[in-house]
Amino acid sequence: MAEMDIFEAMYSARALRRFKPDPVPDAVLTKVLDAAIRAPSGSNEQSWQFIVIKDAAQRKKIGDIYRKAGKILLALYENRVRPEHMSEKTFNKLTASAFYLIDHMGDAPVLILACIQQVAPAGPPPKLPPEAAEAMKHMVRMAGSSIYPAVQNIILACRAFGLGTCLTTIHAFYEDEVRAVLDLPHSVHTYALMPVGYPSDKFGPITRRPVSEVVHLDRFGNHWKG
C-alpha cells in the first residue's frame, strides 16, 4: 500500500481532469476499488457495482456520450454567475478544466463508473405507518448515501497512489445510452463517472469557503466559532 497521511490526502486531492497517456496498473486499480468498498452503505447492503472501462473503443463510446451531455452542461452554464466564494481566476480555471473534460473524457486511460444495483427485497412488502408513504418521498435524494462515500474513498485512494480523478455526474443525462454501451441491467443505476490517470496537473492545495461560514452550532444562523 502507498502510505500517506489521511489529512494530506484529503487536503490535496483536488479535481484533476487532464491525464498522461501512461497506463494504470491493474494491481493499483484493484487496491483503489478494494479501498472504495470499505465505505458505508445503507443497512450494509453493499449494492454497489463498479465498471472499470479500459478498452479504447468502449472509452470512446462513453466519451462521445459525455460530450453530448456536455452540451447540456454548457447550456446550463451559459448564464452562470461566478459564486462569491470563488475568485475570478479560480472560476475561470474550473470552467476551462470542466470544458476540457467534456471533449476528453474518453482519453483518460481508465474510466470508473460507480453504480447502485437495486434488488427488490425478499419477502412480502412491509406494513408501513400511514405517514411513511409521504415520508419515503424524501428518501430518493438519500440514495447517493450508499455510493458517494465509496466514490470519495476512490478519490482519496487515487491520491495516495499519485493518480488524478474527479467526480462527474452529467453522463446521466443520457443514462440509457451508457447502459446500452456497458450492458448494464435495468436494475443498475449510475451515479458517478470518474476519469482516472496519472495527472498532467499538480495535486492540491484545496481552498474552500471557511468553516465559520458553513457550520452552525445548535441552530441554523448561530455560526460556529470553534
Next chain:
Amino acid sequence: MAEMDIFEAMYSARALRRFKPDPVPDAVLTKVLDAAIRAPSGSNEQSWQFIVIKDAAQRKKIGDIYRKAGKILLALYENRVRPEHMSEKTFNKLTASAFYLIDHMGDAPVLILACIQQVAPAGPPPKLPPEAAEAMKHMVRMAGSSIYPAVQNIILACRAFGLGTCLTTIHAFYEDEVRAVLDLPHSVHTYALMPVGYPSDKFGPITRRPVSEVVHLDRFGNHWKG
C-alpha cells in the same frame, strides 16, 4: 493534526453507534469539519451547511424525532431477509446496533447534520435542448454527490482523531420537524445525521463482499480479475 495512514483509516472506520459521555473538544470538531469541506461539490458550489448539535435539549429533541423515524425503519425491517453476503452474526450485530441507535441518538455527545442549501442561480434561466428536461429527472438522485463525499471525510477524520460516528438518513422521514428544531430555512435540505463521540466499541476491521463480485471490466458481467 492526528496522523494516520489513509488506508488504515479507510479500513478501520466502521460504523460506531455507542459512545462514552466524554465531551469532544471544539478544536477537534473544527478540524473534522475543515477536513469535510475539502471534499468535492458539483461545480465547486460548496452549498453545504453543517449543524453541530451539542446542546443537551436540542440533542434530546432530535433524538426524539430519530426514535419516531426508527419506528418506520423497524416496519421496513420487519420482513427483512439477511443478505447473502452477511453472516448471521454480522447481520444480528448490525441489527442490534442500529436498533440501539434508534433509542440513543440524542445521547451521543455531538450530532452533526449535513445539509445542502439550494440557492436559485442568479441570472435568467438557461435555454436547454428539448431532451434536457427529461434528462434532468435523472439528476435528482445525484444531489448527494455534493454532500456525501464530505460526509465520508467526516467519517475518516473522526477515525483519525479516535472518534466514532456513522452515517444515518432516516431522520428525513420527519425532515420538517428537524427543520423546526434547528431553525433550518426551507432552502436547506438534510442529507445525513451523524452521532459523534469517543466510542465504547472498537474500530475496524471492515469486511466486505470481495472486489471480484462488484467490479466489472469494460462491460457489466465481465468480472474484474485484477
